[in-house]
Amino acid sequence: MTKMTGAQIVMECLAREGTEYIFGYPGGANLPLYDTLPQYPQIRHILVRHEQAGAHAADAYSRITGKPGVCWGTSGPGATNLVTGIANAWMDSVPVVFITGAVVTWLIGRDGFQEADITGITVPITKQNYLVLDVNDIAETIREAFHIATTGRPGPVLVDIPRDIQQQVTEFHWPETVDVPGYDPVTKGDSGQIKKAAELINEAERPLILAGHGVLISQAYDELRELAERAHIPVICTLLGLGGFPGSHELFMGMPGMHGMYWNNIAIGEADLVMGIGMRFDDRVTGRLKDFASKAKIVHIDIDPAEIGKNLHPAVPIIGDVKEVLRELNPQVVSARHDTWHRRIQDIRAEHPSITIPKVDKVLPQYVIKKIYDLSPKDAYYVTGVGQHQMWAAQYFWGDNPASFITSGGLGTMGFEVPAAIGAQFARPKSTVWSICGDGGFQMTLEELATVVEYELPIKFAIINNNHLGMVRQWQHMYYADNLQSVALFQPDFVKLAEAYGMPGMRIIEKADVDGAIEKALRHPGPVLINFEVEQHEDTFPAMPPGAALSETVDTPTYDGEYEFMPGTGSREKVRSQ
Amino acid sequence: MSTHTIVALVQNRPGVLNRIASKWRQRGFNIESLAVGHSEIPGLSRMTFTVDGMTNDVDQVLKQMDKIIEVVKLSDLTEHDMVHRELALVKVAASEQQRSAIIDIVEVFRSKVVDVSAEALVVEATGTEEKVDAIIEMLRPYGIKELVRTGRIAMTRGSVNPMAVDPTRFAQHRYRPAGEGKAKVGSLI
Numbered sequence: 128m129t130k131m132t133g134a135q136i137v138m139e140c141l142a143r144e145g146t147e148y149i150f151g152y153p154g155g156a157n158l159p160l161y162d163t164l165p166q167y168p169q170i171r172h173i174l175v176r177h178e179q180a181g182a183h184a185a186d187a188y189s190r191i192t193g194k195p196g197v198c199w200g201t202s203g204p205g206a207t208n209l210v211t212g213i214a215n216a217w218m219d220s221v222p223v224v225f226i227t228g229a230v231v232t233w234l235i236g237r238d239g240f241q242e243a244d245i246t247g248i249t250v251p252i253t254k255q256n257y258l259v260l261d262v263n264d265i266a267e268t269i270r271e272a273f274h275i276a277t278t279g280r281p282g283p284v285l286v287d288i289p290r291d292i293q294q295q296v297t298e299f300h301w302p303e304t305v306d307v308p309g310y311d312p313v314t315k316g317d318s319g320q321i322k323k324a325a326e327l328i329n330e331a332e333r334p335l336i337l338a339g340h341g342v343l344i345s346q347a348y349d350e351l352r353e354l355a356e357r358a359h360i361p362v363i364c365t366l367l368g369l370g371g372f373p374g375s376h377e378l379f380m381g382m383p384g385m386h387g388m389y390w391n392n393i394a395i396g397e398a399d400l401v402m403g404i405g406m407r408f409d410d411r412v413t414g415r416l417k418d419f420a421s422k423a424k425i426v427h428i429d430i431d432p433a434e435i436g437k438n439l440h441p442a443v444p445i446i447g448d449v450k451e452v453l454r455e456l457n458p459q460v461v462s463a464r465h466d467t468w469h470r471r472i473q474d475i476r477a478e479h480p481s482i483t484i485p486k487v488d489k490v491l492p493q494y495v496i497k498k499i500y501d502l503s504p505k506d507a508y509y510v511t512g513v514g515q516h517q518m519w520a521a522q523y524f525w526g527d528n529p530a531s532f533i534t535s536g537g538l539g540t541m542g543f544e545v546p547a548a549i550g551a552q553f554a555r556p557k558s559t560v561w562s563i564c565g566d567g568g569f570q571m572t573l574e575e576l577a578t579v580v581e582y583e584l585p586i587k588f589a590i591i592n593n594n595h596l597g598m599v600r601q602w603q604h605m606y607y608a609d610n611l612q613s614v615a616l617f618q619p620d621f622v623k624l625a626e627a628y629g630m631p632g633m634r635i636i637e638k639a640d641v642d643g644a645i646e647k648a649l650r651h652p653g654p655v656l657i658n659f660e661v662e663q664h665e666d667t668f669p670a671m672p673p674g675a676a677l678s679e680t681v682d683t684p685t686y687d688g689e690y691e692f693m694p695g696t697g698s699r700e701k702v703r704s705q
Numbered sequence: 706m707s708t709h710t711i712v713a714l715v716q717n718r719p720g721v722l723n724r725i726a727s728k729w730r731q732r733g734f735n736i737e738s739l740a741v742g743h744s745e746i747p748g749l750s751r752m753t754f755t756v757d758g759m760t761n762d763v764d765q766v767l768k769q770m771d772k773i774i775e776v777v778k779l780s781d782l783t784e785h786d787m788v789h790r791e792l793a794l795v796k797v798a799a800s801e802q803q804r805s806a807i808i809d810i811v812e813v814f815r816s817k818v819v820d821v822s823a824e825a826l827v828v829e830a831t832g833t834e835e836k837v838d839a840i841i842e843m844l845r846p847y848g849i850k851e852l853v854r855t856g857r858i859a860m861t862r863g864s865v866n867p868m869a870v871d872p873t874r875f876a877q878h879r880y881r882p883a884g885e886g887k888a889k890v891g892s893l894i
Binding site: 247308309437 | 727776
């Protein structure tokens with residue numbers, strides 16, 4: 128047995144949990160942790176410029192690697208700065224372990240300097256949190272935190288450790304096993320229910336799969352593909368499900384919902400079987416609930432029992448890990464063809480191609496995003512912010528690289544794009560990482576350009592700059608009688624800003640220069656920022672009005688002239704520019 | 706809308722009540738009554754609480770509550786054949802002349818007088834909420850100076866026990882009762 132300080136025990140536990148990176152920020156209450164960093168060279172600390180950024184970076188790192196992210200900060204404001212990042216990880220079920228320093232034990236509850244009740248504050252947005260008041264509890268608590276964060280439905284866990292506890296010395300004891308009574312996530316689906324689901328699939332004539340984030344979390348790519356191919360089922364991926372099924376596959380149908388493909392929103396209303404796989408029937412997906420999939424029987428597979436029956440009542444609920452459930456389900460599914468059903472969907476697609484780009488001289492935002500996809504290597508990763516550019520990025524994402532589309536889905540956190548790209552680049556140091564930014568979101572977290580340059584991360588930033596909070600402008604335009612309030616943004620010179628941080632910047636105002644700028648950015652070995660000044664008043668379509676049903680989705684307006692891009696049917700090749 | 710009687714076995718650790726209350730608060734429920742105390746298993750506390758709501762809405766919160774790590778077992782006893790009781794202490798104004806009349810009422814309700822002073826009596830009443838309500842109404846004309854009710858506690862009748870857990874799972878567990886051997890910040894609940 129070796130004697131260690133609390134801080135050393137924390138580091139020892141992180142090392143044993145396989146932590147590669149800690150995204151963090153120092154302060155008075157976590158100084159003992161920083162003091163031990165040199166003793167653990169296998170763990171690299173990444174100094175961000177704001178705690179929220181550390182949280183998003185750890186979040187994106189985890190989504191790509193499948194390993195838990197680690198992020199820490201000091202007490203009080205350091206901890207409260209994490210809150211948005213914790214909520215983001217919570218809403219999108221991402222396993223991140225947060226460690227905060229707390230004020231010394233004798234000041235707790237006495238409004239000590241930089242004290243915040245962070246365990247109280249984060250109760251509703253963590254899977255579990257701990258205030259460690261005994262140095263002998265640290266090892267077991269950290270072990271348990273990793274266990275809870277990564278098992279069942281993943282989620283963030285926070286461990287708050289007062290500074291004096293970090294400094295106390297005790298014998299280190301590594302708990303080999305974790306026992307959490309009262310916490311037994313079910314991963315194996317009920318065999319009877321799985322059999323029922325197989326029967327429904329075998330009877331169905333117009334089946335659809337709605338694949339969500341759970342497919343990526345349980346890495347059930349092959350199993351999902353096997354099911355879809357065997358029973359000839361079109362696969363619709365939710366925003367967070369994108370990257371769970373190959374975009375070039377003929378069964379891939381793109382995204383559903385508020386800004387999803389028109390054909391999906393109609394097809395859901397005509398289907399006789401809808402299988403929700405690792406998803407939660409979010410309001411942006413379902414539209415008005417009582418009209419959702421009204422002709423369909425619903426099969427719902429999810430690992431979280433609380434998701435079953437939360438929004439709608441499935442005919443066959445299956446609680447379990449997507450991969451395990453599909454492995455048991457697939458052999459019971461009879462090989463089938465549903466050509467009439469597929470032809471019906473193709474007909475809707477032909478009539479409502481949804482993602483069309485007219486040939487105009489203006490720089491259209493969706494054109495820029497499409498070009499980024501077309502010109503980048505196939506193993507590139509794409510991180511987005513929130514708003515119009517996010518929806519375009521999702522609509523035009525038809526890639527094959529699993530888990531390569533990283534976005535803030537549940538919480539919808541503007542500013543996610545800059546720090547999350549940092550986490551993505553650390554997760555995949557050799558791959559191209561694009562940060563597709565909104566001009567609003569970028570200004571929320573642009574301080575992280577310093578982190579990017581300091582750690583020489585070759586991230587390509589593309590600001591889809593329409594000089595507005597685009598989605599808010601669109602809502603004010605469409606639903607508030609064009610009363611535009613507080614949506615036009617004063618902006619700095621983004622090129623000078625990039626240069627001030629020590630990275631090259633480009634400003635693109637001509638359509639003819641778009642390709643060249645993207646290619647130049649891809650060739651440049653370091654970070655680059657491109658400010659694409661795009662058409663300011665372009666709306667995102669299709670668009671389902673808030674509170675409406677999927678069938679009331681407003682399709683992309685038709686255009687009389689020539690098209691720059693008109694999607695084909697099925698493969699990525701056809702979806703590429705024609 | 707109906708009243709649901711929910712019982713939960715929870716680990717006796719700081720912050721548990723906060724976590725549970727948070728789930729109800731988030732969905733806009735008002736907890737009508739709440740009673741907490743030790744259970745038959747060391748380290749586990751048993752809570753009984755009542756909420757008014759639609760069964761479906763209550764079920765949703767129960768599923769969320771079940772995800773709280775410290776919640777070991779959870780059950781809505783409403784549909785079960787259950788025994789439920791509440792205890793009330795009532796301090797009634799009572800002059801010497803009024804005392805015997807009040808004691809008559811107390812006897813009818815099979816309640817007890819647990820304290821007597823020159824101006825007041827303290828009555829201990831146990832029973833269903835309806836019975837407790839009834840005795841309180843009978844005592845009200847004399848002047849109620851103080852009233853405290855525990856809220857409902859409940860369990861199923863007979864051998865049916867939806868709250869059965871394996872006590873050995875908790876015997877070895879590292880969790881000590883709150884405060885034992887450490888700075889006492891916050892308390893159980």
